[in-house]
Amino acid sequence: MFILGLTGGIGSGKSAASNIFKALGVAVVDADVVAREVVMPSSASGALSQIAAHFGQHILLPDGQLNRAKLREKVFADVTEKQWLNNLLHPLIRQSLLSQLQACKGEYAILEAPLLIENDLLSYIDKLVIVDVPEDVQLKRAMARDNNSKAQIESIMAAQVSRAQRLKLADYVLDNSADVNALAQQVKDLHQVILSQA
Ligand SMILES: CC(C)(COP(=O)(O)OP(=O)(O)OC[C@H]1O[C@@H](n2cnc3c(N)ncnc32)[C@H](O)[C@@H]1O)[C@@H](O)C(=O)NCCC(=O)NCCS
Ligand SMILES: Nc1ncnc2c1ncn2[C@@H]1O[C@H](COP(=O)(O)OP(=O)(O)OP(=O)(O)O)[C@@H](O)[C@H]1O
Secondary structure, eight states, X not given: OEEEEEEOSTTSSHHHHHHHHHHTTOEEEEHHHHHHHTXXXXXXXXXXXXXXXXXXXXXXXXXXXXXXXHHHHHHTTOHHHHHHHHHHHHHHHHHHHHHHHHTOOSSEEEEEOTTXXXXXXXXXXXXXXXXXXXXXXXXXXXXXXXXXOXXXXXXXXXXXXXXXXXXXXXXXXXXXXXXXXXXXXXXXXXXXXXXXHO
């Protein structure tokens, strides 16, 4: 199966783009969704208990779910803690992504991952598309969506590859600096290009 990798920085519009691909009937496997699944209390991975053992029980909400806001504060303020969490979760995320991709049907499938480059997933994809906006737009949209501080979004951006590094690896670029209609038109055009290759 032909796999199109889709990535971009925080707030660039990956979900906006992948929703348009989904509407065109393309199967999308989303690393953010898998990242949430592997830390569910019911997950067989045991990752949540390891996180609670490492950070303390206060990292859990009263209902036993992960307190994501608290973990976000901790890991993006401390490189060592972020590395610890990445080391625990990234292999689990990768394993689940690969098995979901294998089960995909259709002419091609999309692997959507914010850390596709950082997490060494390039070897699993055939072509790479980047959703691109200038950094100030990324910051503005991510702050508006998540109700996060400027400093927090900036620290997440600093933990990701730079816009220039990302663009250097791109086979295709979706420019999302205008409105969602403009993005949709580019996605439809790219869909035709990929169908002719897949
Ligand atoms: C720290 C956590 C709990 C914060 O959760 P929260 O709900 O606030 O954010 P969410 O998961 O929606 O992530 C928001 C965005 O932050 C960025 N981001 C998340 N984790 C990381 C990371 N380890 N390094 C760099 N950027 C990251 C991505 O652009 C992501 O889309 C969560 O991000 C997490 O578990 N991160 C580690 C797993 C991971 O790497 N996930 C992202 C790629 S699969
Ligand atoms: N072209 C656009 N014009 C205006 N707002 C947009 C546009 N595209 C996306 N947005 C908004 O910007 C925010 C970020 O977009 P989206 O959630 O798709 O980004 P993402 O790359 O998936 O982010 P993350 O890495 O954090 O998961 C959302 O609130 C979304 O509705």
